[in-house]
Amino acid sequence: MKRKDILGLYDLSAEEIDEILSVGDSMKKLLRQNIKKLPHLQGKSVTTLFYENSTRTRCSFELAAKYMGAHVVNITAASSSVQKGETLVDTGKTLDAMRNDVIVIRHPMGGAPQLLAKTVKAHVVNAGDGMNEHPSQALLDMLTMRECFGKIKGLKVAIMGDIAHSRVAKSNLYGLKKLGAEVRFFAPRTLMPAEIDRMGAIVCKSREEAVEGADVVMGLRIQLERQHAGNFPSLGEYAKFYGVNEGVLKYAKQGALVMHPGPVNRGVELTSSLIDGDTSRIEEQVLSGIAVRMAMLFLLTKEEV
Numbered sequence: 001m002k003r004k005d006i007l008g009l010y011d012l013s014a015e016e017i018d019e020i021l022s023v024g025d026s027m028k029k030l031l032r033q034n035i036k037k038l039p040h041l042q043g044k045s046v047t048t049l050f051y052e053n054s055t056r057t058r059c060s061f062e063l064a065a066k067y068m069g070a071h072v073v074n075i076t077a078a079s080s081s082v083q084k085g086e087t088l089v090d091t092g093k094t095l096d097a098m099r100n101d102v103i104v105i106r107h108p109m110g111g112a113p114q115l116l117a118k119t120v121k122a123h124v125v126n127a128g129d130g131m132n133e134h135p136s137q138a139l140l141d142m143l144t145m146r147e148c149f150g151k152i153k154g155l156k157v158a159i160m161g162d163i164a165h166s167r168v169a170k171s172n173l174y175g176l177k178k179l180g181a182e183v184r185f186f187a188p189r190t191l192m193p194a195e196i197d198r199m200g201a202i203v204c205k206s207r208e209e210a211v212e213g214a215d216v217v218m219g220l221r222i223q224l225e226r227q228h229a230g231n232f233p234s235l236g237e238y239a240k241f242y243g244v245n246e247g248v249l250k251y252a253k254q255g256a257l258v259m260h261p262g263p264v265n266r267g268v269e270l271t272s273s274l275i276d277g278d279t280s281r282i283e284e285q286v287l288s289g290i291a292v293r294m295a296m297l298f299l300l301t302k303e304e305v
């Protein structure tokens with residue numbers, strides 16, 4: 001990989017995505033053997049800079065960097081000089097001055113990682129920016145699918161839920177389309193972005209239409225923190241009319257994978273029995289997350305090793 005930063009899957013070529021998935025696959029095999037001491041990032045410093053809450057993404061970037069021998073510093077907005085009025089650019093310059101090699105940033109504003117990347121020498125990795133992109137999540141989703149099916153090309157992937165506020169949906173759409181999958185979206189009309197079909201998504205009018213013959217059914221979290229208007233009457237009604245349950249899943253292919261980026265609102269986007277069921281890959285996605293983030297950090301920094 002010959003780029004300084006990973007800011008989104010919109011920018012990455014199919015070859016670059018494939019390279020990350022192939023290295024991620026090797027990393028996952030090592031993790032399955034409980035190998036957690038690798039030399040790939042020895043002598044490197046990685047800072048996670050999170051202006052929004054996170055469990056999975058922040059922890060797995062930290063573990064990925066540590067398993068490969070990097071020094072890791074974690075900064076959250078609540079405990080940093082952002083509280084004293086420091087700008088993002090000045091925070092980035094400060095981290096550069098400390099000879100930091102990689103900044104992994106999550107920010108509520110779309111475009112914040114792009115701004116940071118333009119102003120710092122360190123490699124910048126987007127760990128989720130507003131409603132824009134979440135590239136490492138889509139890459140871990142694709143790694144999980146590829147591991148199960150041996151390929152992405154030709155898969156039918158139904159993504160169901162709060163598409164409008166979802167950076168996960170957008171990154172998955174860009175990545176999956178580039179690798180030849182069919183991507184179907186279903187959401188209440190109030191949570192479906194206008195003209196998303198122009199980006200290559202198939203916009204479905206019902207849950208059953210979206211799930212019909214699908215290889216993968218992915219629920220998305222209702223992002224109450226990003227919604228300022230009542231886009232649906234209540235969570236109960238959302239679950240009843242828009243959620244994925246056993247009846248809806250029957251329309252998918254036999255054994256279709258059930259996925260969710262997490263955190264899950266149990267019983268809202270997916271029923272508890274589907275979350276914990278045999279075809280659920282939600283915990284597998286978490287392991288893929290460490291592997292794919294190891295691949296991203298390694299591929300960005302490897303020229304310098």
Ligand code: CP
Binds near residue numbers: 055056058261
């Ligand atoms: N999927 C995801 O981004 O989870 P976190 O918010 O816990 O990082």
